Amino acid sequence: MSDFSDYKGTWVFLEVKDGEIVPVSLELLGAGRQLADKRTTQLAGVLVGHNVTPLAKKAFEYGADVVYVYDAPIYRHYRTETYMRAILACVEKHKPEILLYGATSTGKDLASAVATDLPTGLTADTTQLDVEADTGLLLASRPAFGGNIMATILCKKYRPQMATVRAKVMKPLAREPGRAGTVIEESIPLEEADIRTKVLEIVRATTHRVRIDEADIIVAGGKGLGGPAGFQLIHRLAETIGAAVGASRDVVEAGWVEHHHQVGQTGVTVTPKIYFAIGISGAIQHIVGMQNSGLIIAINKDPNAAIFQCCHYGIVGDALAIVPLLIEAFKTA
Ligand code: FAD
DSSP states (O other): OOOOOOOOOOEEEEEETTTTEEEHHHHHHHHHHHHHTTTTEEEEEEEEEEEOOOHHHHHHHTTSSSEEEEOOOOSSOOOOHHOOOHHHHHHHHHHHHHEEEESSSSHEEEEEEEHHHTTTEEEEEEOOEOOOTTOOEEEEEEEEEEEEEEEEEEOOOSSSSEEOOOOSSSOOOOOOOOOOOEEEEEEEOOOGGGGGGOOOOOOOOOOOSTTTTTTTTEEEEEEGSSSSSHHHHEEEEEEEEOOOOOOOHHHHTTSSSOOGBBBOOOOOOOOOOOOEEESSOHHHHHHTTTTTTTTTEESSTTTGGGGGGSSSSSEEEEEHHHHHHHHHHHHOO
């Protein structure tokens, strides 16, 4: 059995976007705080970027005790190589027992690169975190076998134990203004000439529509809409009430909308205040992505559809007839 007695503490990679720590990293500080308290260890954040040091203050207010900072122009834009080298150096020097990342495109890319290089294990797309009472091992759980079971994955032979965690499944702590911690500034020798990738230009997607992962209201449609023309009703209702558009996987696979609208196990996990599920059967793989919504309203012509088991209000009927009535009612409301 390997000796891991040097490895201590729970860490969170603090992803930065547009000069702010992204919400999932704050959620992970909340989850990490609980893990660290159970194991009576410190909670640390790792910040990598350019001009990011002031963000450590926010991490302390959301639960971190320590923040390791790699702040240099070479980290201005995310690149796998530069960020990976910073994280590898930090892990080697300070030896965390647990290291968590948000399951964002950056988090997934970075975590898998770090896991491969160390090497250690990585549980991807985790939705529950805990520690085993007698061993203190991380218990990272995620849906498996098409969402029919929850698999709890342990990493016994390597350190750190790593997981990427879905956005919006953990809760951030209430902000504690003025809560202080220790900033540890780190650096590694890294020259632009050593790095094989260059960021030439960043082109932002332009959309006037509400983003699904940030929306308070989501109108989601399924195969019951019958086709792309029927699905336009979902766009119209969403536009009328200022909601984001969601979709089932079958709709995405049919090409009626792009993948970033997909809600569920292989899509986005959402927790809006109101979720309309229209012409969606309620397969478990869809439910796991929206079941924590504040209010779920389902429309389905089949009274036995599974979606009616998890909604707060259900309308049995033809969506193609009901949705136009809703649009008119909301317009005149
Ligand atoms: P259907 O199952 O075809 O249901 C259509 C519903 O519309 C039915 O309930 C029907 O009664 C109703 N209906 C029909 N006509 C009308 C009408 N005129 N008015 C009102 N209601 C009507 N699915 C996801 O959504 N997200 C995922 O992330 C996801 N990941 C998956 C991962 C794996 C590994 C697997 C195996 C599957 C995954 N799926 C996912 C697919 C999932 O199992 C279902 O196949 C899918 O959710 C079904 O989509 P649907 O409800 O739109 O279509």
